[in-house]
Amino acid sequence: QVQLVESGGGLVQAGGSLRLSCAASGLPFSISPMAWFRQAPGKERVFVAAISNGGRYTYYADSVKGRFTISRDNAEKTVSLQMNSLQFEDTAVYYCAAKRGGITSRSGDEYSYWGQGTQVTVSS
Numbered sequence: 001q002v003q004l005v006e007s008g009g010g011l012v013q014a015g016g017s018l019r020l021s022c023a024a025s026g027l028p029f030s031i032s033p034m035a036w037f038r039q040a041p042g043k044e045r046v047f048v049a050a051i052s053n054g055g056r057y058t059y060y061a062d063s064v065k066g067r068f069t070i071s072r073d074n075a076e077k078t079v080s081l082q083m084n085s086l087q088f089e090d091t092a093v094y095y096c097a098a099k100r101g102g103i104t105s106r107s108g109d110e111y112s113y114w115g116q117g118t119q120v121t122v123s124s
């Protein structure tokens with residue numbers, strides 16, 4: 001059974017930082033592209049960042065480029081999202097997602113496994 005468990009969310013002031021982590025189990029992590037998505041209240045879920053299975057390639061939404069960094073540790077089966085210079089608009093539930101191999105994607109439809117989500121709230 002595949003499990004993705006996010007942690008690290010919370011309340012932070014604008015301009016602050018948070019680091020999200022996602023621990024994976026039950027899947028061949030080293031061949032699984034991973035990604036973070038987020039969903040703000042009343043809005044659709046959107047792509048935030050993705051990382052290739054080996055960690056060599058990373059992709060970001062324009063809204064977070066230069067502020068967020070995605071990374072992974074295949075030995076520990078974890079993927080992280082370092083979020084700096086947080087803005088009120090970053091407030092959302094953040095979801096970790098895993099893809100069944102293949103190339104990295106920005107489309108949520110291509111990710112088969114999802115975590116429960118972790119709330120990030122940025123106060124202005």
